[in-house]
Amino acid sequence: MEDRVVCTCLDITYNTIKEAIENGAKTLDDIKDETEAGTICGMCEDEIQEILDELVK
Ligand code: FES
Structure with a gap:
C-alpha cells in the first residue's frame, strides 16, 4: 500500500519516503x-x- 502513513507524527507516507529514495x-x-x-x-x-x-540497491 503505497499511500500508507509511515510517520504518523508528520503524516508522511510510504510514497514520500520512496520518492526521497528515488531522489x-x-x-x-x-x-x-x-x-x-x-x-x-x-x-x-x-x-x-x-x-x-x-x-x-
Ligand atoms: S512517527 Fe515518525 S517521528 Fe513520530
Missing part, C-alpha cells in the same frame, strides 16, 4: 533531511529503515 536518499539520516520523517518521536525509524533495505 538519492540512501540512509535514515538522508530521509530525515529530505522529508523530516522520523525527526519527532522516532517511532517510525525502524519502518523507514525497512523501506530503505527494500528499495536501496
Whole structure:
C-alpha cells in the first residue's frame, strides 16, 4: 500500500519516503533531511529503515 502513513507524527507516507529514495536518499539520516520523517518521536525509524533495505540497491 503505497499511500500508507509511515510517520504518523508528520503524516508522511510510504510514497514520500520512496520518492526521497528515488531522489538519492540512501540512509535514515538522508530521509530525515529530505522529508523530516522520523525527526519527532522516532517511532517510525525502524519502518523507514525497512523501506530503505527494500528499495536501496
Ligand atoms: S512517527 Fe515518525 S517521528 Fe513520530
